[in-house]
Amino acid sequence: MKNILLFGAGKSATSLIDFLITNAPRQKWHVTVADQDLMLIKSKTGKSYYATPVELDIKNQSARHQLVQETDLVISLLPPALHILVAKDCLHFHKNLLTASYIDPEVKKMQQEIEKAGLLFMYEMGLDPGIDHMSAMKLIHSIEKKGGQIFSFKSYCGGLISPDNLDNPWQYKISWNARNIVLSGSTGAVYKEKGKIRDLSYEQLFDHNKTIQVPGIGKLAYYPNRDSLAYMEIYKLQEIATFMRATLRFPDFCEGWNALIKLGLTDDSHKIQTDQLTYFNWATQNLEGNKTAEPHEEFVAQHLGVSSKSKVIRQLKYLGLLNGDMINHGEQTNASVLEALVQDKLRMEPHDKDMIVMMHEIEFERRSMATRMHSYMIVQGEDNVRTAMAKTVGLPLGIMAKLILQDKITLKGLHIPVMPEVYNPVLKELEEYDIRFEESFE
Template sequence: METILILGAGKSSTFLIDYLADSCGKKGRKLLLADLNSDLAKSKLKGKPHTEYARIDTENPESRKVLIAKANVVISMLPAFMHPVVAKDCLELGKHFFTASYESDALRKMQTEIEEKGLFFLNECGLDPGIDHMSAMKIMDEAKSKGEEIISFKSYCGGLLAPQSEDNPWKYKFTWNPRNVVLAGQGTSRYIEKSELKFVPYHQLFKRIETVSFPGLGDFDGYPNRDSLSYRKVYGLDDIPTLLRGTLRRAGYCKAWDVFVQLGITDDSFQMQMAQGSTYRQFLNAFLPWSDTLSVEEKLAELIADMDFSTFEKLQWLGIFESRMLPKTQ
């Protein structure tokens, strides 16, 4: 029986699991779902026919290869840094390989060997990147078929909530790995605007936003997403004067998130080593100047010059001013 293996049963995998579990049953295929947490994998499959779950230790080559050997197609929904590791296993074992992540240099270097073995490796199969590429090409192909010249292309995408689900000040919820949300935007973004090359470093990213409005939905913050110029050739827009791929968030999100960037809270290059029993308030205070007279809130307002009520409300909703203990770390 043809078998599809999904590695990773996290938030981003949920709808993929549901879709393939249903389609495998109809087409006489088997879906094998593997995760470090086998109970989570079991619960995601909901006991549907033609499905099976397993535990996998992704850092153990034998654990990976035993499961990959059982599959015809492997879909990695693991963190992006694991994709090249799994891809090498798939090359060795002769399995087709898919991800929803950006195509990395490590995977590009495998192209010759992939082609020699007659395998199909496909990345960027998600919403962004993925569906946005298809909608972009559809629009551009239709324009070119009419003889029109494309002089500007801007594409914005985001994992946004339905209006009825916007029940917190951020108007945002985790639908993918929370760590990836925290680290989003690290590195310098690049695009071209009216033939001028533009670079946006991380510390400027959430300041350099464009307001994008949609009738009936209101305003959104749009900010540049990684390297837009890498898509000029892919999109067939080599000489276009303006090309930008961006991310959408609800209006006000970027200004509030920029507080964390300015403080350095999103920097994952060091370990904090907070004492056990530390509180959220102490965590925030660790990033603020020392004062024997000002409160945490006052120090933050003094440090972040453009703090307003809407931004403060978002931060307060997260609970970072509370004297509640941080989760225990191992």
């Protein structure tokens, strides 16, 4: 019997754990799930004979080593900064590794050692990054095989709340790691548009968002995501005029988040003392002018250049930023205070359903005819536990694990899923779970 070790049992792990346990009898494998929260693991593994829950402090090297040493394949759904601990263990004990996170500089330094050891470290094997790469490369290869020449590529993805559950002024609820949401976009974005390199700072990102139409959903806002240029070579589209990867949100979210950035509330660089500090005084800490002892929304509105009756002020009030309640969380960064707020105020209720929307827009020329192609995917969650986010992040990892343990993937080295031997079988099996793309042409 093969053994699979999963680090992390958080929001994105639910569907992966379900997949691994459901397939265990037929595939003859056993799953060990390690997390610092034992009760959380047990809530997801139940009483399955094929799953072992393990309470683990990930920084406990000896306990971590013992788990890695005894397994055949490792999957990590830990926070991105902790993957390197697992990656080094996998290299040391000669184990293959799967994760949904971006390739980071530290693991990049290990690339030659991974190849030399004959191991497969497959990063970016989730939703975004993950399904976006696989579906995009399938389209790109198909167009090129038919003689098409691509001159514009745009890819959009967003973890959203279902339109049926849009019951707050943010038009957003938390379906994945709240900290990742708070820090999303903080490094700015670089992309290529009509032959020119565009470099936007964090402060500019949400100020420049535009909109696209998604069939069945309507208008969604987008903002460029990280460093799009890094993928031009990977996608073999170095010469095209436009290349952009972007994040989708309902339009109201972007306007409100822009206000939080302007207030400096997403900063994670230094700590402040929050004991005996009101949310209003915290929210206005970077604003100059006469502050009253009582919350004064006109003061905030003036600095943001909006009306005190505006949607933005309603959003800030919804988070509790304009009241006199005390924070009392000790020393925290602004981002940490905001993380706790959005985790509470924008949480999904048990009946809420989330939604994943992904769209590729590719413009190409074939036989002197210009064509614009849209390929889009919409996935709905079941509730606040079995979410569309968990489904689309976890299932690609589970399917990839199965392919590796069945010896159907012979790839070695440090990779992301852009090759046919990976994307063809994974995308095909995802369709069995209603994760599929529709296409239209103009």
